[in-house]
Amino acid sequence: xxxxxxxxxxxxxxxxxxxxxxxxxxxxxxxxxxxxxxxxxxxxxxxxxxxxxxxxxxxxxxxxxxxxxxxxxxxxxxxxxxxxxxxxxxxxxxxxxxxxxxxxxxxxxxxxxxxxxxxxxxxxxxxxxxxxxxxxxxxxxxxxxxxxxxxxxxxxx
Numbered sequence: 001x002x003x004x005x006x007x008x009x010x011x012x013x014x015x016x017x018x019x020x021x022x023x024x025x026x027x028x029x030x031x032x033x034x035x036x037x038x039x040x041x042x043x044x045x046x047x048x049x050x051x052x053x054x055x056x057x058x059x060x061x062x063x064x065x066x067x068x069x070x071x072x073x074x075x076x077x078x079x080x081x082x083x084x085x086x087x088x089x090x091x092x093x094x095x096x097x098x099x100x101x102x103x104x105x106x107x108x109x110x111x112x113x114x115x116x117x118x119x120x121x122x123x124x125x126x127x128x129x130x131x132x133x134x135x136x137x138x139x140x141x142x143x144x145x146x147x148x149x150x151x152x153x154x155x156x157x
Contacts, residue, residue: 008134015142016104026145030100033148037155039086042139049084049148053096056144060103063137066123067110067130093127097128105143107137 014020016027030053038050049053065072111134119131126133 002115004119004131005111005114008119008138009111011138012104012111012134020142027150028143029145029152030097032153033093033097034155037152038071038093039088040155042151042154045151047083048086048095049151050065050093051083051150052092052144053093053149054086054091055083055098056141057096057099057103058132058139059137060100060107061139063133064103064106064107064110066133067107067114069124072124090135 015025017025020026033049039048041048041051043052062072119134120129122129123133
């Protein structure tokens, strides 16, 4: 059976492209960011817009690699690499946004191959299952998209 996996896929797609309950779709929010302001760290904010998007990508990468059962280097990605200082010549809003879109398309593609029994499997090196991870990724994306929306408005002001 694939009803719960299908529901998760639908929620991912709705939050990214559709008409989610909470307001604007995530990609609509991210597409509106002025890439020239992405490195700016507004007073009172611990992170720039780009750093937040990079952080979102780190967890999407963790999710994708976990689904694929691929090794994940925690020293370079995930917790330890969560909030690195980003070189403005290497990391751009355009590149990170493209990576965000690519990662989420790949997550959906991988999920389409699986059935609901996958959701109760434990994530490698974690104390939670894939249902928790995927729901967490959705919540994490929505939370940080809200931060980006607010900081983007403050940066433009």
